Amino acid sequence: MKTEYDTIVIGGGMAGIAAAHELARRGQDVLVLEQFGFGHDRGSSAGPSRIFRLSQPLRDYAQMARRALDLWRTFQTEYATPLYRPTGLLDLGSADNAALTDIQTNLRESGQDFEVLDAASLARRYPQWRPGDDWQVIYSPEAGILNPSLALELLTAMSGVLGATLLDRTPVLDLDLRDPQAPRVRTGRGVFTAQRLIVAAGAWLPALAPLLAGRLRVTQEQVVFFRPRQPEAFVPERFPLFIQWQTPEVYGFPMFHLPGVKLGLHLSGPQVSPDTRDGLPRPKLTEVMRAFLEAHLPGAAGPVMQAKTCLYTTTRSGDFVYDTHPESENVLIVSACSGTGFKFMPVHGEIIAEWVAGRRHPLCTGRFGLERAAPPFAAPG
Structure with a gap:
């Protein structure tokens, strides 16, 4: 079995497969290691539906969402697979809700279509609703439903078509970073080496990178x-x-x-x-x-x-993490969940692929560094 690759990706969930697909598309020799079967439902990437929305209260995520929509549409066209169904979305809250104010600002600044409704207008347009008297509503027509299980299955398959090596049911036993320029990954199937290593293991990240314990x-x-x-x-x-x-x-x-x-x-x-x-x-x-x-x-x-x-x-911040491992600049730690990550799947792939190429993606801002995004949670009690 081949043991040396350009890049190894640990984790076959949303972020790991997005990275593998984009790296393979760019001609990288990629190995993906997944401890369970590809497409399993034990983590965060399975299921028939996730919300896609441009209506983001934080500007960094609003910019990321616009790029993600372009990429989802490209995947849908290029692979002739229905991944995204537009439905529109209602952001609901009191008229003085700060998130709604920021959503309007970001939609307006980026030139997106939206409408602002009061409670009475909402009830007239959508009589299913019994809104609170003080509600304000932002309607965004570009929002829709993503199919995560189908997207993951598609990009996993296409990663293989593009040349990636996909090994599932292959738990990682430990990382050997004694040579920071050549990270080694020990598994039950042997030891694998790469120039770059992506650790995108979701809920299992702290087991592979103990520095994340408590973060x-x-x-x-x-x-x-x-x-x-x-x-x-x-x-x-x-x-x-x-x-x-x-x-x-x-x-x-x-x-x-x-x-x-x-x-x-x-x-x-x-x-x-x-x-x-x-x-x-x-x-x-x-x-x-x-x-x-x-x-x-x-x-x-x-x-x-x-x-x-x-x-x-x-x-703790609710932000994603993209940062290098303190023991090796050739290892990237990725935590792209926080309950909001799937809609940005193709952007995660681009951000990781740019890092592998030695470049910083313009959407990968300082907010995603480990110390800023993931300070330790307070100890219980």
């Missing part, structure tokens, strides 16, 4: 599909995606994949270990979602069809 928090989050009492009112053509900017932050989908409205609560699940989590949905979180529907979308508050869990790997 990344892994939580088990859940989504729930509710069967609407009025299904015809919640098809994608009549009911946009939404995010309610409150605490907890509620987000939702029209009927897609399953004939139910999908709801989630951002960063509301328990802290877990990725290897020992139980994977069981928490009934209390389901009830919080149901209460939201009863109050604001009563036609959607039918029986639970399905509840599923996944992992978030989050920094």
